[in-house]
Amino acid sequence: MSGAAKRSLTTQVSDAARHWGPALWVAVIAVAIWQLVAWGFDMPSALLPKPAEVWRAAAENRMELLKALYATGLAAAAGLLAAIGLGSLISVAFSQSRRVRLAFFPYVIFLQTVPIVAIAPLLIIWSGYQFRTVVIVTVIVCLFPIVNSVTAGLMAIDRQWSDLFSLYGAGRAKKLARLQIPAAVPYLVLGAKTSSGLAVIGAIVAEFFVGNGTDYDGLGTLMTHWQGFVKTDALIAAVFTSTLLGLFLFGLVHGTSRTLLRRWMDAT
Amino acid sequence: MMPNDRPAASSIHCRDVTVQFAPSSVAVDRVELTVQSGEIVSLIGPSGCGKTTLLRAIAGLQPMNQGRVELDPVAIASEGQIGFVFQQPALLPWASTLQNVLLPLELIGRGTSRLRREAAEHALESVKLADARDKRPHELSGGMQMRASIARALVTGPSILLLDEPFAALDDMLRNELGRLLLSLWQQQQFTAVMVTHNISESILLSHRIAIMRDGVLESVIDNPIAWPRSPSQMRTPEFAQFFGVVSDLLRGPSSATVGAQEDTS
Structure with a gap:
């Protein structure tokens, strides 16, 4: 060297x-x-196990934890990606029509304010005890930050840029494609970063309801299962695993935004 | 149409132009102004007096409540016959300098991809930015960004160039440098230009006539006696200093204006 x-x-x-x-x-x-x-x-181990006991429980249950990590990670990533796609489309619609925005934006806020634990059982009735339901809950949890952020980005266009496009006769579609969407990319990245943490929370909350008595094994399923057996050390290990998953997802979004969207990030 | 195939410069006729933002707020009040073909007119006046609104009305960016703007021969902005240099460079931060300069040609859909590229490269050369074509705006200095903005305004070969305080955010040295650049571009391309500015020296150095606005009203349009061709060295002449005083007095208010005012009646 x-x-x-x-x-x-x-x-x-x-x-x-x-x-x-x-x-x-x-x-x-x-x-x-x-x-x-x-x-x-x-403290009794059932109430507060020592760090070494948690480490031991994690090692003993590593296969179950890894399998659950994969299932929850997949659901969280799928939900986040779907929320990015759906949220971006909704934001484009909001940015193009004040009427659409006034009519539907309150319902996007509703998605943010409604307690997810209250609607998760309903979604299970409608969609079943399966992976799809976990993804749907994740989308609902992730949607608001994306819609809120991207809509703001699409609408926060500098007047001089807008004048420039108007001067050369650019119509609504050209302005959207060549000005508003590129300008909103940093806002999308911001919304996706916020939602990346929420995606894991959404997936785990959904798994609390979906996993019981089914083949689906996510971190939420494991948590409810270990809670039932008062396996506090394993439960804490699952909590740490879910935190690591959240950090990984955030890092993935952050890393992707830095490498793929370098030109936008440099500009902001 | 590329820059070397440019149309004749248009004259601008503002007839009774009135812009009102609210019933009690008249931004531009019945302005009558003619800018002859190939002429540079500076619009000068206190902040909020309606200069930028009038400029936007000329560009077709600001709806008017009354009156009209006639361009002769007709110059159509959406065909690239009007260029606009904004107060800020307003370059798209995600695009390279070349892509920014290409933008007007792409928006109006003029020429083939190769011709557009040639025109953009030519425009960049004309503002001495050929080496910065692949750089993005944040990699350029303030002066370079403004030069790129001028290249973008001129890439379509406009017959009219409108400038909204283009050098306001720059220091004196850059201001002088870009002023010289603008004069040299005008000498080559002979476009008609209207420039909004706060700077009396700049307005004297760069324009044929100076239009003074106050509270939305065009108070006076005065001929600039400084000889052409212009150069910054003229700013040190007694003639320049004397005319500076005249414009300065007119700007201070009607009571101070004692000499040289000539109403534009065309």
Whole structure:
């Protein structure tokens, strides 16, 4: 390895340490406090297992956790992608017609405000105990941030840009395709990032209802199952797995936006 | 039609142009103004006096409540016969400099892809930005962005160029540099131009006549006595200083204006 390459690697490692160091320290301190509380108050494992017990439970149940991670991850990703597609189409419709926006936007807000745990049982009745229902719940949870963000992006067009297109006779379709949609891409990325965390929450909430007594095994299913057997250590392991899934999905959206949409991101 | 196949410069006739945003808010009040073919007229006046609204009305971007704008020969904006330089460069941030300059030609659907590209490259060369064709706007300096914006306005070979305080956000050196560039482009292409500005020196250096607006009303249009061809060195002449005083007095208000005012009656 040349001197320059070594220096570059050293720089990268030190940059990464600077970037992730504070967050890692917080995690180490939190685990230490957890260990102290569980040990100091002599908490029963069923109430608060020690970090090592959670780690052991994760290792013992790794196959089940991995299978559930895959199922929930797939449902969350499918729901997020569907919400991005559907949300973008709805936003285009909202941006093109004030009447459509006035008529339907309150119902998009309704999707955000309605308690998902209240409508999940209804969706199961209508759609069945299956993967599709988990995806539908995820779409409902993810839709609002995307519609809200993309609609704002499509409508927040600088007057000078709008004048420029009008000057050269660009019609509504040309303005939409060549101006509004490109200008809204950073807003779509923002909405997708917000929704990426919500997607995991939506999928797990749906799995609380869908998974019981079926072949479907997601993280939500595992959680309800382990809760029934008071396997707190495994339950906490599932919580950490779902958090990691949320972080992974967020990272995936962030990474995709940075690489594929570099020109937009540089511009914002 | 590409820049080397340009139409004759159009004259602009504003007849009784009135723009009202609310019943009590008249932005442009019965303006009568003629800009001769190949002439540069500066619109100058305090902020909010209606200069930009009048310019937008000339471009066809601002609906009028009364009056009309006649262009002779007819110049159709949607065919690229009117160019507009905005206060900000207004370049699309996701597109390269070349793509930004190509945009008007693509929107009006003129020529083949190859011809459009040639015209855009020619326009970039004319503003000395050929080397920056593949750069995106955030990689350009403020002056380069404004030059790209001028290239975009001229790429269609317009017979009329409208400029809305194009150099307002730039420092004095860049302002002078772009002023020289504008004069050189005008000498080559002989378009008719209307330029909104706050800067008296700029209006004197770059225009044939200066139109002074206040509260939506066109108060006076005065001939610029400074000899052509123009250069920034003329700004140090006594003649320039004297005319600067005249314009400055007119801008301060009717009571200060004592010399040189000539109502535009055309």
